[in-house]
Amino acid sequence: MSPDTESAAAPTREHRNIYQPIPMTVADRRDETADVRTLRLEFPGDAERTRFFEAYRVGQFGLYGMPGQGECVFCVASPPTRTDAIECTFRQAGRVTAALRDREVGQRITFRGPYGNHFPIEQWKGKNLLFVAGGIALPPLRAVIWNILDRRDEFGKVAILYGARTVADLVYKHELAEWDARDNVDLVQTVDPGGETDDWRGKIGFVPAVLEEVAPKPADTIALVCGPPIMIKFTLPVLAKLGFPAADTYTTLENRMKCGVGKCGRCNVGHLYVCKDGPVFTVEQLKAMPHADM
Amino acid sequence: MDLAKLRQDAAALLADGRAGLVIGFRERAGACVPAFVTDADQADALVYDDTCIANLAAYLRKPEIRQRRPVALVARPHVMRSLILLKAEHQLQGDDVLVLAVGDDTYHGVLTLAEAERLLNETYADLATDAQVLAEIERLEQMSPEERARFWSEQFAKCTRCYACRAACPMCYCERCIVEKNVPQWISTAAAGHGNYAWNVIRAFHLAGRCIECGACEAACPQGIPLMLLNALLAREARDQFDARPGYDAEAEPVVGSWNKDDDEGFIR
Amino acid sequence: MKILDASKLSDLADTLAGAGYRVVVPVQDGDRVRYAEWSPGATIRTDAFPVNSAKDFLFPRSEVIDRYQLDGDDFTPLEVRPPAPRTVLLAVRPCDAASLAMLDTIFNWDYEDDLYNARRAATTVVPLVCTRADAQCFCTSVGGAPDSSAGADALLHPADGGSRLILEPLTDKGKALVEAAGGALADGKAAPDAPADVPARFDPDKVRAWLADNFEADLWDLLSYACLGCGACAYACPTCHCFDMQDEATRTESVRLRNWDSCGFALFTKHAGGHNPRPDQAARWRNRVMHKFSYIPERFDLVGCTxxxxxxxxCPAGMAMLEACTRIEEEARKAPAHES
Structure with a gap:
């Protein structure tokens, strides 16, 4: 009973497999913390690279994989203004991230994307920007920050508040130093009480409390918040209290995903697919969602 | 069977707060389905007959059910054995559950777990394996290994990995089942071939000496895979080799997972 | 009018198989009836409800969607092009045929899934009008009917008191099938039997209106107590399309599998970090009802249930979508949705 492999209706266009990724080469890898690593990934050819950057807008995500292990969702952590390669930053949490972490320079992984919506930065020209990030959630905002800094003249003031549990948990330390040194960026770093080292020169305190102390005026300012659920939960009320409108406050949702293309059915919040309608949402949108865990 | 008395007892348990929830059976479109009674005045919906084969002890692993402890369960002897075994495996405290005991067309009243244990040992100490299942096991044992493998391959080919068997079984209470572990991946996730074989056989082995032969897994299987052939065979082996009588002694140690210096070591070569 | 004796359905299956179709029919298999590939000698059963749905043949329960040759630390992608045999879904239920609108939509609403589409394009759908229904049938409550031609390329009507079948082609694929059936069909006349009487049990719009306002209702706890969290309902459901992707490898080759998955499983939405946005069975069962009766209607203008x-x-635990919906409609009558 061997199945007849003849197809009655011959496909009229080229067969495409939307689940088939492209191979990417690890061009560089960097340890951000003890368990967080950044990979710099080069495209297999100019055609793939061009196709990606024609589509890519900041805030979108991809699926990074290792054949035999599986795929994982992370944001693209590098901006569309830097078109020679892309970067991703992830914490080792399971089978796939362990395999990705073990890749050495010159070795390959797989990639699908870019997927999802993006931050509407073209609508933010001339506006001030406030970035609030916690721990391992800096990567999505890092892509926006570099996107803005690479087009610095088009935007107003840039303020960044970044916090982590301890000094050791701060990611992108060399870039933090670079942002700190710029006179057109206002960077405040903080660690949770007890997480400081002897030579720590930043703040000591939880992100929501430090935000209340250092936040810029809300007028003409877009706020972007990414962090662990508990940080988001306590930061959003502070932003609201400071006068940042919910419609101008952005965050990303990171629900479990498999397909990334609106089919596998697990990332939905209400009728919205985080993989299609997100991952970027305004707080105003989140408030209209059932149980968005905010 | 005195159904009126069962309903009356269920209502009284809820009314005087001795139980936060009564789980029994109700009739729906000609079939018996589990019923969850939270108010005394709903107890009249409870029914019971021989078609009520779901093992209600499986519900005790649900956090939202446990929140309503103590829970009273309509339980036939097999289900009482499940409860005793859950206690032996430290999944239940003695006062977590009350039993609305039914058996041999008799309603035995509201029992504590200790009383249910006594009833089991006095009245239901010899629950025979279903005769049809035994006959089918014998038929399989007459087969050559190749024939038997073919039989099981055909059966397991039907498995869709819906895990209804696992869900229906009170003893499948692991928070993360081996079939969902992927570091390493013990069992292929594909609902086909060796993965299906491995899943069904490994589940049976995990129940060796623990299966009380209630039949709920087989009844739950949408595909009609005769799971009790595996379970009853292993139950027989555990009984013959290790005197395993799961669910009769709330202090008993599990056959697999306990050690005795007199254990037969003849199989180690 | 093309007709055949009802007892000769297996001859039709034989003829179509001979003409190169993979013929999927409801057959007796042990003590169950299931849709399976026809093989001579099988017993066709149109009088009992199959345990599986027709989706099995368009969206199989496990499928290789990507494949690699592993070479030490590197890999080589291999082409994946699953077979898309010319298939006829013969004497399936009209509610199975109706479910294809949902599957076609989800696999094409944005990205187009060519793995599904290749099989779909090669499939001819020939439902058999139902002349009997049971207590769990409720197609008429969700826009269907026992004699619906939704999704059908041809329709089989029982006729002359069940002794004959009329085969009515509706599309080009249906006409091609009639042609392929050749002598298995005769020209003649027969009087179609009345379709089954399936009373409407609830109004999906009323259910949807209640759902919109009642994400947090206490009723969800009550409705979901019985659910033991398996995938039996989702895997039998003709419209459930959720899947998992899993890699498996030998030393030299790896495959990426697409396996059916279910929102009823606790692990379905659980994050790697341990957090679960649907932490209990009430949240998971609510998603199942919401998905079919609120999210899909809102997103795709379809009812996600046939x-x-x-x-x-x-369901081994007595859960039932029909019962949930009638209960919800009852609730909606008690406390009408806010008019805005």
Missing amino acids: GCGRCARL
Whole structure:
């Protein structure tokens, strides 16, 4: 009973497999913390690279994989203004991230994307920007920050508040130093009480409390918040209290995903697919969602 | 069977707060389905007959059910054995559950777990394996290994990995089942071939000496895979080799997972 | 009019198989009836409800969607092009045929899934009008009917008191099938039997209106107590399309599998970090009802349920979409949705 492999209706266009990724080469890898690593990934050819950057807008995500292990969702952590390669930053949490972490320079992984919506930065020209990030959630905002800094003249003031549990948990330390040194960026770093080292020169305190102390005026300012659920939960009320409108406050949702293309059915919040309608949402949108865990 | 008395007892348990929830059976479109009674005045919906084969002890692993402890369960002897075994495996405290005991067309009243244990040992100490299942096991044992493998391959080919068997079984209470572990991946996730074989056989082995032969897994299987052939065979082996009588002694140690210096070591070569 | 004796359905299956179709029919298999590939000698059963749905042949329960040759630390992608045999879904239920609108939509609403589409393009759908229904049937409550031609390329009507079948082609694929059937069909006349009487049991719009306002209702706890969290309903459901992707490898080759998955499983939405946005069975069962009766209607202007009733027939715990919906409608009557 061997199945007849003849197809009655011959496909009229080229067969495409939307689940088939492209191979990417690890061009560089960097340890951000003890368990967080950044990979710099080069495209297999100019055609793939061009196709990606024609589509890519900041805030979108991809699926990074290792054949035999599986795929994982992370944001693209590098901006569309830097078109020679892309970067991703992830914490080792399971089978796939362990395999990705073990890749050495010159070795390959797989990639699908870019997927999802993006931050509407073209609508933010001339506006001030406030970035609030916690721990391992800096990567999505890092892509926006570099996107803005690479087009610095088009935007107003840039303020960044970044916090982590301890000094050791701060990611992108060399870039933090670079942002700190710029006179057109206002960077405040903080660690949770007890997480400081002897030579720590930043703040000591939880992100929501430090935000209340250092936040810029809300007028003409877009706020972007990414962090662990508990940080988001306590930061959003502070932003609201400071006068940042919910419609101008952005965050990303990171629900479990498999397909990334609106089919596998697990990332939905209400009728919205985080993989299609997100991952970027305004707080105003989140408030209209059932149980968005905010 | 005195159904009126069962309903009356269920209502009284809820009314005087001795139980936060009564789980029994109700009739729906000609079939018996589990019923969850939270108010005394709903107890009249409870029914019971021989078609009520779901093992209600499986519900005790649900956090939202446990929140309503103590829970009273309509339980036939097999289900009482499940409860005793859950206690032996430290999944239940003695006062977590009350039993609305039914058996041999008799309603035995509201029992504590200790009383249910006594009833089991006095009245239901010899629950025979279903005769049809035994006959089918014998038929399989007459087969050559190749024939038997073919039989099981055909059966397991039907498995869709819906895990209804696992869900229906009170003893499948692991928070993360081996079939969902992927570091390493013990069992292929594909609902086909060796993965299906491995899943069904490994589940049976995990129940060796623990299966009380209630039949709920087989009844739950949408595909009609005769799971009790595996379970009853292993139950027989555990009984013959290790005197395993799961669910009769709330202090008993599990056959697999306990050690005795007199254990037969003849199989180690 | 093309007709055949009802007892000769297996001859039609034989003829179509001979003409190169993979013929999928409801057959007796042990003590169950299931849709399976026809093989001579099998017993066709149109009088009992199959345990599986027709989706099995368009969206199989496990499928290789990507494949690699592993070479030490590197890999080589291999082409994946699953077979898309010319298939006829013969004498399936109209509620199975109706479910294809949902599957076609989800696999094409944005990205187009060519793995599904290749099989779909090669499939001819020939439902058999139902002349009997059971207590779990509710197609008429969700826009269907026992004689619906939704999704059908041809329709089989029982006729002359069940002794004959009329085969009515509706599309080009249907006409091609009639042609392929050749002598298995005769020209003649027969009087179609009345379709089954399936009373409407609830109004999906009323259910949807209640759902919109009642994400947090206490009723969800009550409705979901019985659910033991398996995938029996989702896997039997003709419209459930959720899947998992899993890699498996030998030393030299790896495959990426697409396996059916279910929102009823606790692990379905659980994050790697341990957090679960649907932490209990009430949240998971609510998603199942919401998805079919609120999210899909809102997103795609379809009802995500065809009223086949398999979920209720197969659930080992007595959960039932029909019962949930009638209960919800009852609730909606008690406390009408806010008019805005």
